[in-house]
Amino acid sequence: MSQTLRQPGIFGQLCWDTYTVLILGFADQPGTTRDDNVATLDKAALKVFDAYPSLAGQVIKTGISDTNSGKYEIVPYPPHQNKSPVLSKDCTALCPSYAEIAAADAPFAMLDGDVLCPVKGMGYQYELGAELPVFLVQANFVEGGVLLCFASMHNALDMNGQGTVLKMFAAAGRGEELDADLVAVEQRDADTIVPLLKEGEAPANHDSMRRPSALAANTGPSTEVKKAPKPAIWTYWRFSAQQLEGLKKEASSGRTWVSTNDAITAFLVQRLTATRIAEGRVSKNELVQLQRAVDSRSVVKPAIGEGYLGHLVALADKSWKTAEEVATSSFADVAVDVRESLKAVDDHFIRSLVTLIKNTEDKTTIFYGAGNKAGRDFLCSSWAQLHWLNECSFGKGLGSPDFVRRARMAPVPDLTYIMPKNKKGDMYVATSLFHEDFVGLANDDGWRARAKLVG
Known part of the structure; x- marks a missing residue:
C-alpha cells in the first residue's frame, strides 16, 4: 500500500533549493567496529523512515514558466524505498584524526564540506532537475572516530524539523520506540497548518523580503560590469x-x-x-x-x-x-x-x-x-535549541557526540x-x-x- 507523503507546505514553496547540514562528532567506543556503527545507523534510519514516509522521498519542482517559479513537491525516491539513506565513507586519508579534530575544538578548517557532506549547503543553489533526496546521512570514518553528517533538503525541513528527526533517530538507535505524539503532529496538512489572512484583514509589512525576480524572462542579459566578489x-x-x-x-x-x-x-x-x-x-x-x-x-x-x-x-x-x-x-x-x-x-x-x-x-x-x-x-x-544533542546517546557503539558543528561550505x-x-x-x-x-x-x-x- 502506498503511503501519503507530507508535502512542503506554503513556507516550503520559497526558492531554497539547498540543504541544512549538521556534523556530529563521535569518538570510537571500545569493542565497536565500523560495521557495528553502520548497522546501528541503518536500523535507526529505517525505523525513522517507517514513521516519517516523506523523509524517504525526494523534492521535485514542476510548473515553471516565464512568470511562475513553479511548485515544490515531495515524491517517492526509489533509491530510498525500503533502503537506508546512510552512506559510509572512509576518510582516514582525507581528514585529520579524531583526536586532532577534537583537540583543536573542531574548527572549520578541519571539517571540509566537500569531503564530509553528500550535499551542498546554504550559499549553493541546485539546478533544476537535480536529485534532491529529503534526508541523507553520511558516516565519515576518520582515525579514532566518526563524523556523522545529517542533511535535510531545506524546502522539506527547517533546522527545527531536522532537530526532531535527530531526536527520533537517536531514540531508534538506542532501540526505543519513537514518541507517538511527535509523530502525530507530522501528519497534519502542511498547506493548511498556518491559516491565511481573513478577508479584509490587513497584511503585515514584508518589504524586507521582496526582491526583483530571478526568473530568466525577467532578468535577461545584463550589461552591468560586475566586480569580482570579495x-x-x-x-x-x-x-x-x-x-x-x-x-x-x-x-x-x-x-x-x-x-x-x-x-x-x-x-x-x-x-x-x-x-x-x-x-x-x-x-x-x-x-x-x-x-x-x-x-x-x-x-x-x-x-x-x-x-x-x-x-x-x-x-x-x-x-x-x-x-x-x-x-x-x-x-x-x-x-x-x-x-x-x-x-x-x-x-x-x-x-x-x-x-x-x-x-x-x-x-x-x-x-x-x-x-x-x-x-x-x-x-x-x-x-x-539543539543543546540536548551533546548529552543524547545515539545507541550502543556511538554514545553521545563530543561536538555539533556545521562543515566548511x-x-x-x-x-x-x-x-x-x-x-x-x-x-x-x-x-x-x-x-x-x-x-x-x-x-x-x-x-x-x-x-x-x-x-
Whole structure:
C-alpha cells in the first residue's frame, strides 16, 4: 500500500533549493567496529523512515514558466524505498584524526564540506532537475572516530524539523520506540497548518523580503560590469560558559528579559559595526539591519507542536537608523532592541507571510534578507535549541557526540549561526565574514575579551 507523503507546505514553496547540514562528532567506543556503527545507523534510519514516509522521498519542482517559479513537491525516491539513506565513507586519508579534530575544538578548517557532506549547503543553489533526496546521512570514518553528517533538503525541513528527526533517530538507535505524539503532529496538512489572512484583514509589512525576480524572462542579459566578489571565510568563535554568564548579565538592563541568544547577537552586531565604522567600510550615518530566524511553531494560534518537520521559519527585522547609534549605544540597549524585534513576529505576521507566499506566482521575488547590504547588515540563525544533542546517546557503539558543528561550505557573507552548547556549557558562533571584517573583529579588544577564535 502506498503511503501519503507530507508535502512542503506554503513556507516550503520559497526558492531554497539547498540543504541544512549538521556534523556530529563521535569518538570510537571500545569493542565497536565500523560495521557495528553502520548497522546501528541503518536500523535507526529505517525505523525513522517507517514513521516519517516523506523523509524517504525526494523534492521535485514542476510548473515553471516565464512568470511562475513553479511548485515544490515531495515524491517517492526509489533509491530510498525500503533502503537506508546512510552512506559510509572512509576518510582516514582525507581528514585529520579524531583526536586532532577534537583537540583543536573542531574548527572549520578541519571539517571540509566537500569531503564530509553528500550535499551542498546554504550559499549553493541546485539546478533544476537535480536529485534532491529529503534526508541523507553520511558516516565519515576518520582515525579514532566518526563524523556523522545529517542533511535535510531545506524546502522539506527547517533546522527545527531536522532537530526532531535527530531526536527520533537517536531514540531508534538506542532501540526505543519513537514518541507517538511527535509523530502525530507530522501528519497534519502542511498547506493548511498556518491559516491565511481573513478577508479584509490587513497584511503585515514584508518589504524586507521582496526582491526583483530571478526568473530568466525577467532578468535577461545584463550589461552591468560586475566586480569580482570579495573573499569571505567561515570561522568559529567560542564563548565559555563564564563569558556567556557575564555577557547576559551585562545585556540585562532590567527593562525586559533577554536571552543568551539575544546577548550574543547584540554583541556581534555592536562590535562588528563599530569595527566597520572605525575602518571606514560603513558610514556612521548608514542604516544597519538585522534579521533573525524565528521558529513559527509556537507563534501561530493555536500553536503547532514541535513534531512538525516542515519549513516554518520567519525573520524578525530590526533596523537602526544609523550605524553610529548601534556602535555608541549601551550594550544593554542594543540587546533590548534585538529582543524586542521578536515581538513583531506574531500570529498575524506569520499568517500574513503565508498569504503573501501563497498568492505570489513568482516566488523568487520573496527571500530572506533580500534587502540586506553585504558588509553592513546581519542575518542570524540560532541552532542553540539543539543543546540536548551533546548529552543524547545515539545507541550502543556511538554514545553521545563530543561536538555539533556545521562543515566548511560555501561562504554566505554576514550570515551567522549560533551553535548548541557543549557539555561544559560553552557556546560556538559560526560567522561568514569578508576577510577585512574577520580581521577587524579578531583584533577588536571588546570582542577578543569575550570570544576565543577557534578557526
